[in-house]
Amino acid sequence: MDIPALFGSMVFNDAVMQARLPKDIYKTLKKTISHGTHLDLDVANVVANAMKNWAVEKGATHFTHWFQPMTGITAEKHDSFISPAGDEKIIMEFSGKELIRGEPDASSFPSGGLRATFEARGYTVWDTTSYAFVKDGTLYIPTAFCSYSGEALDKKTPLLRSMEAIDKQALRILRLFGNTGANRVITTVGPEQEYFLIDADMYTTRPDLIYTGRTLFGMPPPKGQELEDHYFGSIKPRVSAFMKDLEEELWKLGVYAKTKHNEVAPAQHELAPIFTTTNIATDHNQLTMELLKSVANRHGLVCLLHEKPFAGVNGSGKHNNWSIGTDTGSNLLEPGDTPRDNAQFLLFLVAVIKAVDEYQDMLRVSVASAGNDHRLGANEAPPAIVSMFLGDELTEILEALESGADYRNKEKTQMQVGVTALPHFPKDSTDRNRTSPFAFTGNKFEFRMLGSAFSIAGPNIVLNTVVAEILREFADSLEKSKDFKKDLAQLIQKTFHEHKRIIFNGNNYAEEWVIEAKKRGLSNLQTTVDALPEYITKKNIDLFTKHNVFSESEIHSRYEILMEGYCKTINIEALAMLDMVKGDIIPACIRYQNELAKLLERKKACGDYDVSLEGRLLGSISKLSADLLKKLDALEEKLSGAKADSDILAHARYFRDNICTAMAELRAVADSLEALVGNTYWPLPSYGEILYSVF
Numbered sequence: 239m240d241i242p243a244l245f246g247s248m249v250f251n252d253a254v255m256q257a258r259l260p261k262d263i264y265k266t267l268k269k270t271i272s273h274g275t276h277l278d279l280d281v282a283n284v285v286a287n288a289m290k291n292w293a294v295e296k297g298a299t300h301f302t303h304w305f306q307p308m309t310g311i312t313a314e315k316h317d318s319f320i321s322p323a324g325d326e327k328i329i330m331e332f333s334g335k336e337l338i339r340g341e342p343d344a345s346s347f348p349s350g351g352l353r354a355t356f357e358a359r360g361y362t363v364w365d366t367t368s369y370a371f372v373k374d375g376t377l378y379i380p381t382a383f384c385s386y387s388g389e390a391l392d393k394k395t396p397l398l399r400s401m402e403a404i405d406k407q408a409l410r411i412l413r414l415f416g417n418t419g420a421n422r423v424i425t426t427v428g429p430e431q432e433y434f435l436i437d438a439d440m441y442t443t444r445p446d447l448i449y450t451g452r453t454l455f456g457m458p459p460p461k462g463q464e465l466e467d468h469y470f471g472s473i474k475p476r477v478s479a480f481m482k483d484l485e486e487e488l489w490k491l492g493v494y495a496k497t498k499h500n501e502v503a504p505a506q507h508e509l510a511p512i513f514t515t516t517n518i519a520t521d522h523n524q525l526t527m528e529l530l531k532s533v534a535n536r537h538g539l540v541c542l543l544h545e546k547p548f549a550g551v552n553g554s555g556k557h558n559n560w561s562i563g564t565d566t567g568s569n570l571l572e573p574g575d576t577p578r579d580n581a582q583f584l585l586f587l588v589a590v591i592k593a594v595d596e597y598q599d600m601l602r603v604s605v606a607s608a609g610n611d612h613r614l615g616a617n618e619a620p621p622a623i624v625s626m627f628l629g630d631e632l633t634e635i636l637e638a639l640e641s642g643a644d645y646r647n648k649e650k651t652q653m654q655v656g657v658t659a660l661p662h663f664p665k666d667s668t669d670r671n672r673t674s675p676f677a678f679t680g681n682k683f684e685f686r687m688l689g690s691a692f693s694i695a696g697p698n699i700v701l702n703t704v705v706a707e708i709l710r711e712f713a714d715s716l717e718k719s720k721d722f723k724k725d726l727a728q729l730i731q732k733t734f735h736e737h738k739r740i741i742f743n744g745n746n747y748a749e750e751w752v753i754e755a756k757k758r759g760l761s762n763l764q765t766t767v768d769a770l771p772e773y774i775t776k777k778n779i780d781l782f783t784k785h786n787v788f789s790e791s792e793i794h795s796r797y798e799i800l801m802e803g804y805c806k807t808i809n810i811e812a813l814a815m816l817d818m819v820k821g822d823i824i825p826a827c828i829r830y831q832n833e834l835a836k837l838l839e840r841k842k843a844c845g846d847y848d849v850s851l852e853g854r855l856l857g858s859i860s861k862l863s864a865d866l867l868k869k870l871d872a873l874e875e876k877l878s879g880a881k882a883d884s885d886i887l888a889h890a891r892y893f894r895d896n897i898c899t900a901m902a903e904l905r906a907v908a909d910s911l912e913a914l915v916g917n918t919y920w921p922l923p924s925y926g927e928i929l930y931s932v933f
């Protein structure tokens with residue numbers, strides 16, 4: 239396979255644009271892409287026509303404005319290129335107007351109250367910074383989605399705004415260091431994606447997987463992940479064939495799929511791309527999640543992206559590797575070769591430290607969902623407490639700077655910002671801690687709290703904005719400085735001193751850390767319901783509005799949508815449980831008990847046979863069945879007590895405190911029954927059968 243030729247072959251990328259557009263049009267378009275300048279309709283018409291001709295050659299018959307509503311997944315509506323040409327003939331047409339702007343009906347997407355105050359209609363606008371591509375016979379145009387009054391109804395618009403915010407503030411800092419060459423500062427992301435792969439036959443017999451993406455019942459299998467034999471283990475042929483197919487599809491679409499391996503839990507795997515700009519990484523991650531699912535189907539497999547498909551084995555997350563770089567190619571989180579570069583590195587480093595400390599709550603909000611609650615704060619990696627790992631070496635350097643002490647007494651000189659050269663940090667000295675929610679890994683930070691099903695837009699909007707805010711503060715103060723070197727050193731020392739509580743290089747799973755974190759005053763927002771109210775505090779509203787990332791109403795809309803999403807998710811899970819207990823589990827228990835009772839009777843009728851086995855089993859199952867009924871009634875009663883008209887926070891609390899508890903109790907009884915009822919009677923494939931279904 240000629241991979242270089244395959245790579246990006248379905249993408250209307252720079253090379254295609256250059257080859258297919260007249261020179262002046264290409265130049266104008268490039269300017270629009272890099273500076274966000276307005277694109278004239280005449281130019282758009284030429285681009286649209288070239289795009290259409292290219293797409294038709296690639297087999298496209300339709301086009302779609304592809305956007306990212308606040309559901310977390312993408313949306314698309316396909317229009318064909320056909321246009322009447324008289325004599326009942328048609329031609330294939332695509333205009334600049336159609337390229338630039340679309341008008342999907344916005345009324346059925348979540349808007350979190352924005353619809354009540356603003357017009358229902360919305361429109362999509364071409365995001366020129368992300369390339370169009372052809373998939374399944376359709377030309378996809380990445381777009382942002384807004385209401386008529388300009389309110390963002392999607393995840394892309396605020397993401398682009400947050401990238402602008404950090405660009406603006408970071409450039410101010412670079413100018414202070416005498417950098418006049420860089421014109422833009424861009425954040426980059428490489429998201430590592432975890433997922434489960436199971437046989438499609440198992441999936442179709444589990445209503446819980448179909449309705450909720452996770453199993454709501456199931457006793458632990460005899461073998462889970464305790465032997466640690468799956469992690470990085472050899473990849474089974476069927477999985478390998480799937481992965482190869484997936485990579486090919488991703489490469490065609492210009493996604494830099496790079497690494498694949500087995501993860502910790504049985505049936506769990508990971509895919510990591512090479513990093514790219516945050517906007518494109520986000521689009522590509524959405525495509526990756528979609529293709530994971532569709533390519534799996536072609537192989538008779540189902541890809542589960544839920545954060546916790548199976549109780550008792552590891553859930554799935556997404557590691558958001560994040561850095562900041564210039565358009566001239568330098569990574570601002572890479573320690574440099576000269577003392578001056580290092581002073582700049584240290585300033586960016588303490589900016590991130592301060593940002594994570596001051597906005598721990600907002601970072602926690604950005605990874606909150608009903609699915610992720612099963613990981614964060616539930617004895618699984620990472621914990622709900624946000625802290626940062628810097629590694630011993632970097633921490634020592636910052637401590638030496640803070641106290642003015644020697645650094646490891648290696649040289650008799652004191653650590654001085656802008657004077658002392660920093661050592662290079664070999665990757666393995668910074669990458670040891672796998673338990674940290676936010677780890678420095680040599681030249682980037684790895685934010686590890688994201689759930690596997692997340693759009694990475696949300697967490698990156700927050701990350702970009704909180705760092706932009708601290709860089710703004712720094713720039714405000716340093717631009718006024720009369721003695722830059724001295725004030726810079728002081729700012730680095732002071733910032734580290736005030737925010738070092740967020741740094742923790744130890745084991746984040748240890749119970750002692752929870753106690754220690756509390757002493758340090760770090761927040762520990764256990765569940766989505768605890769975290770989300772932080773979204774609408776004055777501090778956070780000020781943050782987002784100041785940097786024009788969200789308006790106040792846009793924040794409230796997102797808060798509402800997330801809260802509602804939480805309640806709806808749990809409501810669906812509860813209903814699915816009731817359905818399964820009544821429709822599948824109870825009938826199975828009855829059938830099995832009936833067999834046992836019949837046998838008991840027959841044995842007794844035939845004489846004095848030993849019936850201890852049948853007797854005991856029947857007794858245990860009868861007792862558990864009665865218990866099951868009680869728990870079923872309890873869950874139904876709690877569900878009918880859920881009042882959607884109460885305030886949304888109270889409603890969500892009700893779900894967490896009442897419904898989730900009743901669900902857990904119902905599940906416990908059902909799982910005990912699974913252990914007693916014969917396999918051929920039990921209506922659902924077991925955990926063992928599902929987790930080891932692919933071989």
Ligand code: ADP
Pocket residue numbers: 426427428429430510511512513514559560561562569669679681682
């Ligand atoms: P690991 O996390 O297993 O140590 P790597 O460090 O090689 O693996 O990379 C993990 C991810 O980090 C990859 O997706 C990689 O492309 C990404 N990455 C590397 N450098 C950067 C950067 N400057 N900005 C964003 N992501 C990066």
Ligand code: MG
Pocket residue numbers: 430557684
């Ligand atoms: Mg990693």
